[in-house]
Amino acid sequence: MKKKNNNSYVLSIALIAALGGLLFGYDTAVISGAEQSVENYLIDSLGLSSLIHGLTVSSALIGCIIGGLISGYFSNNLGRRNSLLLAATLFLVSALGSAYPEFLFFEFNEPTIGLLIMFNFYRIIGGIGVGIASATSPTYIGEIAPQGIRGTLVSWYQFAVIFGQLVVYFVNWGIASGQPTAWVNDIGWRFMFASEAIPALLFFVLLFYVPETPRYLASKNKEDQALNILSKINGSKEKAKEVLSDIRESLDSKESTGKLFSFGKTVIIVGILLSVFQQFVGINVALYYAPRIFESMGAGENASMLQTVIMGVVNVGFTIVAIRTVDKWGRKPLLMIGSIGMAIGMFGVAVLAQNEVFGLWTLIFIILYTASFMMSWGPICWVLLSEIFPNKIRGQAMAFAVAAQWAANFFISSTYPAMIDVSGGLTYGFYGLMSVISAIFVWKMVPETKGKSLEQLESLWGKGKNKQMEPVKVNNE
The missing domain is CATH 1.20.1250.20 (MFS general substrate transporter like domains)
Structure with missing residues (x-):
């Protein structure tokens, strides 16, 4: 029973971390339902080319590359959990900003080049969140999971990605279903982007209930905290001490400088x-x-x-x-x-x-x-x-x-x-x-x-x- 309870604990925190994958799928797929309306509002009304349309649709990918590149810095300096909190914040900002890019600086429903740039800025912000989450969520799960079930738990991350894509397809369909095209082009597409704020806020709140990974804590010489978490995961303090000793040995090794290669x-x-x-x-x-x-x-x-x-x-x-x-x-x-x-x-x-x-x-x-x-x-x-x-x-x-x-x-x-x-x-x-x-x-x-x-x-x-x-x-x- 003890082992089952520990597996339940590990599964719960792994599934919370996997929500980063759900938001990954949600953010990259939400554009599918709003794309034609965005084209109508910000591309066609300004007489811009299909090239600009394509760049607008794919701008989040630029953010994903940036987020992936900088994820290591945040993961090593803020920690795995705090990096996920940062990603959740970026998801939330992107959702609300993409839905209402006119905020503070522009008139509502008056498209301009500046507004187009601001919309793409918010989409890139979301992409950066995706890049950070796509690197940090699997890392978090891998570092928290016992070796016997590590593959299963990390695989839930990919399930969350495709589930997020599936959810947003239904959300987009639900928003547009039965509505006139004019309403979707004026207002509906904004609700599609804004809907991401709900899982983003849920992810942000739930992350306060998960611990930092023991391997990151050990790397920062917080061994008491690392031991406490390992004890919860492994079911006994003796096993936790054994795992922590292995972690400490790998971190203290003089054979490696810690540089990338x-x-x-x-x-x-x-x-x-x-x-x-x-x-x-x-x-x-x-x-x-x-x-x-x-x-x-x-x-x-x-x-x-x-x-x-x-x-x-x-x-x-x-x-x-x-x-x-x-x-x-x-x-x-x-x-x-x-x-x-x-x-x-x-x-x-x-x-x-x-x-x-x-x-x-x-x-x-x-x-x-x-x-x-x-x-x-x-x-x-x-x-x-x-x-x-x-x-x-x-x-x-x-x-x-x-x-x-x-x-x-x-x-x-x-x-x-x-x-x-x-x-x-x-x-x-x-x-x-x-x-x-x-x-x-x-x-x-x-x-x-x-x-x-x-x-x-x-x-x-x-x-x-x-x-x-x-x-x-x-x-x-």
Whole structure:
């Protein structure tokens, strides 16, 4: 019973931290319902180009890259929990500011270039919050969770991301449903952005009920506080002292300076490539452009929306598959199975697109692709990023990996329209090829981390340049 109570405690604080993922999904997807109204109010009324429209829609991604880059500074100096409080504050400011960009400086419903700039400023602020949360939430969960359930708990972060996207789709639909287009263009879109303030405020308040991570506290020589939290997590003071001793040993090691590359370059390269491959396999093309993809392949507008809903339900279901299996099967098997499934799905779509054969098989291959991603690269990438970086460099290494992920997201999402104009077959074939390469990368370079403490994992990378490829040896353990 004691163990169950402790698991309930860990689960509760992990789920609060995972709300950062829900706001990540909410903030990046809320623009989908408001995009046409924003175009009408701030783009068309000012006679601006489609380029400005595109930059306005994607401006939050710029903030995501910035937030990812600076997350390490805040994580190391403010702490993991306080960094999440900062992210929650930025979400709240962005929600209210995007809904009412005229605040203080502009006249209501009188669009100007200055107002457009202010709207984008608020969207970038939200993006910075996403960048900070996307680096810090998995780090927090990874550092707070016992090793036996760490993969499961971090996987809940990815579930929260897609659940946040699903929630905002229904919120946007509920706001616009039954309302005249004129009302949505004048007022409705503001409610869509403002709705994010509710989960942002909830996240902010609940964070005051979670502790700082014991590893961060130990790094700041607050060992009594760290021991108290570890005792609650592990169920006994003896076990807590043992874990704290391992943490202290890793932090006091003289073999590493704590600089970014002090454990060699390989761990940083593996982290960055995990992030880049998660995007280069094309998942955000499938998510962002799903209705357009289905319409281009012959589905009508209503049918394409229905197919998108089906895909969303599949995404949620297969993320739960990952949550239930990551600590049983391990990280590497799930990633490799997912890569193979994604490759089959994308190559299937590529062949159909190249031969202009559309219909049920197109939907089947895209669902196979997204299901494979959601049971593997979606959640498992975050699990590994929260695990592989040593204690001394985790904050700054995570910042680089997450910034790389958002940069790759921006690149893949922005190049898709131009690529599809050249050739649908080659475009989807490229994502299939990236899926194959991702499987080879996992096989050759990514260590299995299941069942090991964060401190045990540090030994995989060695402490110097001569041990950079040591993670490969973990396959034989």
